[in-house]
Amino acid sequence: MKLSVLAPDERIVPLDVEPDELVENLKAILEVETSIPLNEQQILHHGKEIPNHGRLNAAGVVENDLLMLVSSTLSRQNGPGPSPNANPLALNSDGSAANPAAFLNHLRGDANIMSQLMQRSPEIGKAIVTGDIEVMQRFLRQQHAHQQHLRSQIDLMNADPFDIDAQRKIEEAIRQKNVDENWEAAVEHNPEAFARVIMLYVDMEVNSVPLKAFVDSGAQTTIISKDCAERCGLLRLLDRRYVGIAKGVGQSEIVGRIHVAPLKIGVNYYPCSFTVLDQPDLEFIFGLDMLRKHQCSIDLKDNVLRVGGGEIAVPFLQEKDLPLNILGSDGPPPKAVSTPVDSKTGKTVANEFAPAPVQVTSGAGGSSDLSLAQAQEAKKRARSPQDLEVKVTRLMELGFDREAVTQALSLCNGNEEQAASFLFGG
Structure with missing residues (x-):
């Protein structure tokens, strides 16, 4: 696990340690790097001191976290703990910088810190270079939230395996992880699935x-x-x-x-x-x-x-x-x-070009099925001279002469729709 430790001389010390490393062993390494005696060191994570007997993962330390090394001698001189005014790199509880302007100026003036930030977090490095405090603060909050999420995952893994609530949280975490992985795979291999599909x-x-x-x-x-x-x-x-x-x-x-x-x-x-x-x-x-x-x-x-x-x-x-x-x-x-409805009675009728019998709400406000007797009766009415004349008139309105219309209706056995298709196709 890679970590960065901010030393009292404002130097960032990169370390590569095991996640369950004892803080006491970490201090021994820092004693060599910073020349600060082990018994005078205080390791702070988000403003809280980690005891010597504690382990890094148990304290919520995750990959790429920034720890703060404080000398107890300097702490006694400056007061009972680090203050945001004394340390320009101090963070609030939500992960944002306590003094954003001082944070920017301090980091921007240290070439070593900027080089490491540009390599590990280009977004925040760019924000520091351009002086964009809002972007920097938002990025810091997002990183803090991500770290909190990782810490919650560690807590779940260390939870009592017989705790039903803990098991439900683990199940939900696994489900959400699968969803996130599925989404990432879709973005990479099937990005068009997120685009709008235009109908034909x-x-x-x-x-x-x-x-x-x-x-x-x-x-x-x-x-x-x-x-x-x-x-x-x-x-x-x-x-x-x-x-x-x-x-x-x-x-x-x-x-x-x-x-x-x-x-x-x-x-x-x-x-x-x-x-x-x-x-x-x-x-x-x-x-x-x-x-x-x-x-x-x-x-x-x-x-x-x-x-x-x-x-x-x-x-x-x-x-x-x-x-x-x-x-x-x-x-x-x-x-x-x-389905056809008689305009005078409001009742359902049919003829040879009506669709298959179905239940629909009719003009009279009811629903009915077309019976065989009704269909036969409607068919007779459809072939009556009066109805035939109505069909002839409608087809003539489409631009065809009476002789052609009469012949088409005769060939199509009085079916107006088929006759129209015949006339247009001819």
């Missing part, structure tokens, strides 16, 4: 309106906020029968569904359907339904989103390309699950 965003256009799309394979459906849908001019296509509650980490109200709209990814256009949420802090989530439909793959090696089996590759956006409101709202979205 790409540039897309919905109905010719550019936006930052959050690519999330964990979202069951593609989601657009009501405000974003309004900005994209799609609220006129909102089907309010598809209301419900989206549940996940939190929950949000589903205000409806937009069955098909043009989505531009790269240079190509793709038909896309959206679940509309009344959630202002969310803009657009490209979910698993559309990822599957358009055969997308998330390529993290090349940092791109590949669409259509690889025909289009769109790069994921860097942090600098994302607005602050998106960076502050990264997190898992609610899982959107909706």
Whole structure:
């Protein structure tokens, strides 16, 4: 164990001794180094004298500690103990210098002390050279706290092995040591784990309106906020029968569904359907339904989103390309699950393009399961001339003529969503 001893002549004596060395043996070594008789020596550690029969580790002395050697002859001349005013290197109980200015001036004027400090503790050496008292005092307090921690570890090792409280403290100390070692290993070998992970965003256009799309394979459906849908001019296509509650980490109200709209990814256009949420802090989530439909793959090696089996590759956006409101709202979205609700009766209905039967909160405020009889009845209503005309009208609003729309619905057995995909794909 390496120690430094401050002699009365203000000389620092470096020593290398065993941790359990007797203080009496230490004094014998110092007698040779300083010429002060053993019986006139007093060894002080943090202002407290260590008796001759004591051992260094039992007194709380640890590696790189600074001890003070006082001659009893000088002590009798100067009073009953060292005072901060008489010794510029005296320390307070918290480890800080009792007289910081005198501490700085004294150390700065001794080339031998400064050389040793710059080698062992460059931070405090630099603070002394620049005259930064605050940094020096903070460093001294930190060193003192570290030494106190080491001393507490020594006390635990010397504690009664049958003391339950001592064993609990030892267990906690071992656990904390493992945590600290694990943290140090992570800092050295896996520093990127401490960096912020930016979610996957790409540039897309919905109905010719550019936006930052959050690519999330964990979202069951593609989601657009009501405000974003309004900005994209799609609220006129909102089907309010598809209301419900989206549940996940939190929950949000589903205000409806937009069955098909043009989505531009790269240079190509793709038909896309959206679940509309009344959630202002969310803009657009490209979910698993559309990822599957358009055969997308998330390529993290090349940092791109590949669409259509690889025909289009769109790069994921860097942090600098994302607005602050998106960076502050990264997190898992609610899982959107909706079911059609009759706007007049408030009861759950279904048709051939409705999602699988699930329990959700309906517009009437209740939860219900879709029965087979209800599904069959809804399917008949969906194929009625009145409903067919509604589908034709909605598809014509997307820019297709009546003949093409009628033919597409006929080929798709009245499925509006499939017909829209057919029309866009054709």
